[in-house]
Amino acid sequence: MTEAPALAARGLTCRLAERVLYEALDLDLRRGRICVVAGPNGAGKSTLLRTLAGLDRPQAGHVELLGDRLAALSPAARARRLAYLPQHCPVEPDLHVREVVLLGRLPNLPRFGPPRAADADAAEAALARLGLAAFAERPIGRLSGGERQRVMLARMLAAEAAVVILDEPAAGLDIGHALGLYRHLRALAREGVAVLVAEHDLDLARRHADDAVLLAAGRARVGACPDVFSPQHLGAAFGVVAHERDGRLFFEALPVG
Numbered sequence: 001m002t003e004a005p006a007l008a009a010r011g012l013t014c015r016l017a018e019r020v021l022y023e024a025l026d027l028d029l030r031r032g033r034i035c036v037v038a039g040p041n042g043a044g045k046s047t048l049l050r051t052l053a054g055l056d057r058p059q060a061g062h063v064e065l066l067g068d069r070l071a072a073l074s075p076a077a078r079a080r081r082l083a084y085l086p087q088h089c090p091v092e093p094d095l096h097v098r099e100v101v102l103l104g105r106l107p108n109l110p111r112f113g114p115p116r117a118a119d120a121d122a123a124e125a126a127l128a129r130l131g132l133a134a135f136a137e138r139p140i141g142r143l144s145g146g147e148r149q150r151v152m153l154a155r156m157l158a159a160e161a162a163v164v165i166l167d168e169p170a171a172g173l174d175i176g177h178a179l180g181l182y183r184h185l186r187a188l189a190r191e192g193v194a195v196l197v198a199e200h201d202l203d204l205a206r207r208h209a210d211d212a213v214l215l216a217a218g219r220a221r222v223g224a225c226p227d228v229f230s231p232q233h234l235g236a237a238f239g240v241v242a243h244e245r246d247g248r249l250f251f252e253a254l255p256v257g
């Protein structure tokens with residue numbers, strides 16, 4: 001029997017005043033798998049991720065998280081099950097890296113209670129896993145963009161959530177750190193986490209996704225990565241000519257006229 005999805009979206013619809021972003025979208029995020037969302041600028045990737053994370057209410061349809069309606073969960077209960085890393089995540093620049101990572105434990109703390117030994121241990125484990133132990137006492141405002149992004153990933157790991165949703169986490173990372181990021185996401189998936197990522201780099205997306213969502217012009221394609229991110233579908237979605245050679249994608253502008 002197939003295991004129930006960790007997160008299931010049914011019939012999600014988002015209409016703006018002048019256009020539809022997606023309509024009647026069904027999506028299952030499964031433990032152990034990485035699902036990548038791609039699509040042109042403004043297609044609705046962040047909007048979809050925010051809705052799946054429970055931050056925006058869907059105009060139609062619903063989301064279930066570990067068997068419960070997302071809309072019925074309190075913010076703390078939701079955050080214990082699902083960790084969300086937005087594209088831009090403001091943090092008080094004077095906070096030390098260790099303090100920022102410990103913030104990932106907030107949903108797990110007793111109300112108004114201080115962190116317990118288990119919370120400190122989870123934060124230390126996340127710091128070590130991301131190779132950040134040497135940065136632990138540094139103010140986050142003094143780190144490079146790539147180092148800061150690793151701290152935000154560590155904060156997400158510290159939450160120990162069953163579902164993680166990341167909005168363009170590789171943006172601004174060099175190729176080594178981008179590949180490192182996906183290595184961490186794959187390790188999380190192997191531990192049984194369901195991972196959803198919005199990604200602009202289509203080669204990275206194709207290399208690391210098990211499942212895929214392609215949003216474009218009000219239409220959502222959902223399915224296995226090789227089917228959804230085919231050169232034909234990507235070319236149509238982005239308005240370009242796409243070729244695949246030796247497993248790599250090449251893009252050209254459409255001929256004029």
Ligand SMILES: Nc1ncnc2c1ncn2[C@@H]1O[C@H](COP(=O)(O)OP(=O)(O)OP(=O)(O)O)[C@@H](O)[C@H]1O
Pocket residue numbers: 016021039040041042043044045046047048
């Ligand atoms: N609250 C809102 N009210 C009206 N329009 C909105 C609102 N939020 C987002 N939009 C519009 O919805 C569309 C989708 O935005 P979204 O940020 O989801 O796209 P995206 O695919 O993540 O884009 P990008 O790749 O540029 O980050 C955009 O045209 C945006 O202007």
